[in-house]
Amino acid sequence: MKLIRFGEPGHERPGIVDPSGAIRALGALVDDISGEHLSRAALGRIAAVDPDSLPVVPPHVRIGPCVATVRNFISVGLNYVDHALESNAPIPPEPVLFNKLTSCVSGPDDPIVLMKGSEKTDWEVEVAMVIGEPAYLADEAEALSAVAGFCVCHDVSEREFQLERGGQWMKGKSGPTYGPLGPWLVTPDELDVGNLDLWLDVNGQRMQTGNTARMIFSFAKIVSYISRFMKLMPGDVITTGTPRGVGMAMNPPRFLKAGDVVTLGVTGLGQQRQSVVPHRTV
Template structure:
């Protein structure tokens, strides 16, 4: 299934994408796409529905984040061997964990703000893992039982704030609009191997990132297990899993975003998103 949320910001309704690529309304079945809706029981209930029996949603609809009500927006840094190489960083011995503000979460095609005083805003296409059942101290062997599905995420980053301003990475990662997620949550039954997905990111039509989840240092099962030993994961929580090479910081010379540019990014089987950059007010 491909689950989504559509409508104006703050007024999104739950929906699913049918076999013809049309949105079907789920408001009569679930109040929203929350942790409860993507629990094993919730997904079984939705999977039993006949999509053609659901109301068809017409018109050009804005998409919101495909999940809401999460407690944790967890991110993994330097998790692709080829990306670590382009930044000159050593291969991490353990996953690097940082957090995005929940305020960074937004729809896949909403505008992305360039923060005030920013000179190094960057892009990162990432595979996001969405948790379906509470995970605390779970083993790697059991980790995938806690995954509901996957989505595309753009881990937008301000590199000066992240690297040059002291302290942790979080201040360069948590600005409003820095976490576009979607267009939809694809349930894990439709993604047989999350470690073999092609992914890309274009800036103004130029291909910068052209990678694959095959080059992850730590795979999805390892990450879910590892994070669960430090942060209890709740249904609806999101883990973004790192980015392949081709970020702006890794270009020679580096290239960073300015207002008025267009980012288009996607992952095989998970859809695409597109954002226009604007100056923060």
Template structure:
């Protein structure tokens, strides 16, 4: 099942993608893709619906983030062995956790802003875990029960702010628009092995990232369990799981985003995103 939210920013309605790739309206069934709707029982009720009986959404509406009500936008750093190698970093002994501002969250095809004074804005295609029920001190062997599904995320990053400005990574990760999520939430039952998904990212048609979740150091179950021992996770929370090699700062010489470029990225079975870069004005 592919769940989504469509409509203008702040006015999104819940929907699902049917077998023919058409959007069906869920607003008469659930208030939003949030809270108890993401629980195992909530998802089972949606899966039991006859999609063909739901109202068809015409045209090509904007897609918003596929979940609402997020409390924590958690990110994992240096979680791909081949990406750690391209940055010259050691393999982490434990997951590296940082937080992305909730203000960074946006739809999958919305514009990405280059911050004022930015010279090193970068791309990162990532597998996002979407939490389905409250998770606190979860054992690893139970962790998958707390996963509602998965989505594509672009962990947009300003490398100078992140690395050279004397602070934590959060400084380079939280600008408005730095967290495109979607196009939809693909429920866990449709992704039997999240550790075997191909993924890519292109800028203006040039492919920079061409990797796989096979090279993740810490897998999905480990990450959900680990993070839940440091903060309580809630329905709709997201954990982005790191990126494969091919980011801009790893190029020789480094390559960073400029105004007017098109970023296209995707993950096998989870869909694609596309953003155009613009300069932040205020």
């Protein structure tokens, strides 16, 4: 299934994408695509409904973040071999964890609003997991049973704030609009998660290409590892790292500026498009 949320910011409604690509409204079944509706049982009830029986949503509606009320937004850094090498960082022996604050979450095609004073806002295409079942001390073999679905994440990153302001990566990772999610939340049965292509363009120029086969730590390993330290709960989002091609690794470095357009996508998960705009109160 491809689950989706549509409508104006703060007023999104739940939907499902039918085989033709049309959005069908799910409001008669669930009030939103949120943690309480992401368990295996809840997803099974949605899957049992014939999409043709649901109302069609008019085209050109705004698409919101594919999951509502994100509880925790956990990120894995340096998780692709080629990105660790381009960052002049050693291959990590354990997953590198940091947080994005949930106030950064935005829709897949909403503008990226530059943080005040930003000179080094960078791009990172990633695959994110959304948790559907509680997971604590999960064995790697069972870890993916806790995952409701996967989605595209743009881990927008202000590198000066992240790396040059005294520690705590989240300072450069959590600006409003710095965490686009979606367009779809895709259930695992539709994907070969070990072989997903990722790509990102800036102004039509290809910057990043990669494949999840190049991840240092697998999706299952990541869920199992994180669950050693905290109890993952339905609605939590885990974004899993980016391939090579980020702006800070270029010579000279290149960063986003107002007027740029970023497009990115992942096999089976859809694509995003964001215009970059100057700082404003969001």
